[in-house]
Amino acid sequence: MRRILRAARYAGFAVLLARLSRGRRRRPPLAAVDEPPRASVSVIVPARNEEGRLAGCLAPLARDPDLLEVIVVDDESSDGTAEVSRAHGATTLPGAPLPPGWAGKAWALEQGLRAARGELVLSLDADARPRAGLARAMAAARGDALLLSAGPRFVCRSAGERLLHPALLATLVYRFGPADVEGYQPSPARALANGQCMLVDRERLLAAGGLEQVRGHLTEDMALARALRRRGEPIAFVDASALLEVQMYEGARETWSGWGRSLAVADASEAPRLLADVAIVWLCQAAPLVRVLLGRAAPLDWLLLSIRLALHAALARSYARRGAPFWLAPLADVPAALRLSWSALRPSRSWRGRTYPPSGRTTARSAS
Numbered sequence: 001m002r003r004i005l006r007a008a009r010y011a012g013f014a015v016l017l018a019r020l021s022r023g024r025r026r027r028p029p030l031a032a033v034d035e036p037p038r039a040s041v042s043v044i045v046p047a048r049n050e051e052g053r054l055a056g057c058l059a060p061l062a063r064d065p066d067l068l069e070v071i072v073v074d075d076e077s078s079d080g081t082a083e084v085s086r087a088h089g090a091t092t093l094p095g096a097p098l099p100p101g102w103a104g105k106a107w108a109l110e111q112g113l114r115a116a117r118g119e120l121v122l123s124l125d126a127d128a129r130p131r132a133g134l135a136r137a138m139a140a141a142r143g144d145a146l147l148l149s150a151g152p153r154f155v156c157r158s159a160g161e162r163l164l165h166p167a168l169l170a171t172l173v174y175r176f177g178p179a180d181v182e183g184y185q186p187s188p189a190r191a192l193a194n195g196q197c198m199l200v201d202r203e204r205l206l207a208a209g210g211l212e213q214v215r216g217h218l219t220e221d222m223a224l225a226r227a228l229r230r231r232g233e234p235i236a237f238v239d240a241s242a243l244l245e246v247q248m249y250e251g252a253r254e255t256w257s258g259w260g261r262s263l264a265v266a267d268a269s270e271a272p273r274l275l276a277d278v279a280i281v282w283l284c285q286a287a288p289l290v291r292v293l294l295g296r297a298a299p300l301d302w303l304l305l306s307i308r309l310a311l312h313a314a315l316a317r318s319y320a321r322r323g324a325p326f327w328l329a330p331l332a333d334v335p336a337a338l339r340l341s342w343s344a345l346r347p348s349r350s351w352r353g354r355t356y357p358p359s360g361r362t363t364a365r366s367a368s
Helices: 002-025 054-062 081-087 104-115 134-141 159-176 202-207 210-214 220-230 252-262 271-293 299-318 323-327 329-345
Strands: 041-047 067-074 091-094 120-124 128-130 147-151 197-201 235-239 244-246
Touching: 002 159, 002 271, 002 299, 041 054, 041 104, 041 134, 054 067, 054 081, 054 128, 067 081, 067 104, 081 091, 091 104, 104 120, 104 202, 104 210, 104 220, 120 134, 120 202, 134 147, 134 197, 134 235, 147 220, 159 252, 159 271, 159 299, 159 323, 159 329, 197 202, 210 220, 220 235, 252 329, 271 299, 271 329, 299 329, 323 329
Parallel strands: 041 067, 041 120, 067 091, 147 235
Antiparallel strands: 120 197, 128 244, 147 197
């Protein structure tokens, strides 16, 4: 058994090195550009009960001269989401009832995509806080990619969140390696996107099937990236931390339940690859520090721990607030691995007051 475990650890280390080696060709972080976009840009914001967060997204968009329009797709909200949208000058699109087989966000994005008039469509989550120049910088960085998504700077206010969030984020690096690699086109199984901020070529995406091809997915961003790669379409990823901030959750409890729900990307992944990715996280991210603290470390553990600390330092630019809790985040790697494992084995199909059956079966039911 020890020989098998040792072989697995060395195999995991080899896989991790191969993934991280792509980081030598990372594209530069997104920065403001002087030239306005050559194509018209529409923004769509899918929103369901976002009264408390929507204004922070819409206010800077209303001042952006590069935008043709801002469309808020009000996904059957029961609060004042529509009123906030109209107060900030956005075009408020009342979302149609959820059709059979669709997940809520995918359906909202599809409606916004079809209603938009711009050649390019930038989708932002309601908790996104764009800065001046985001749209033109995204348009300039897109190249020939059908889909360009961006990583923001995360705002984590509580100490618990600053401890847990970076550990959860690190699992993505261990599973997929750096995404912002110049010229890199991943295989469909390795493709990823961040639905908090995505820029697409509207006509090309509609011709490729729009969001309908991922209609039943709760992780529609990752599913869309993988569907496009299966069609041979180019995608790209960029670090937009200088131009975009996102406060995903309020505290560690929301981070654990909310992000943990989707972190495994279980509904867009093949089971063998998903289990292999979880194993990499345990073997290469979580276990080495435990073995060091228990006094059972082998040379490989020290090497993996040094890689983990270097990766953590590299993630610092992705956080608006750090302090001691952030720098202690590797101590939360075991809880992060546990949450990832639970999400992979027991994927949740509930979100925003709706509970969905396994992808593609029947309609969602609303929570009472």
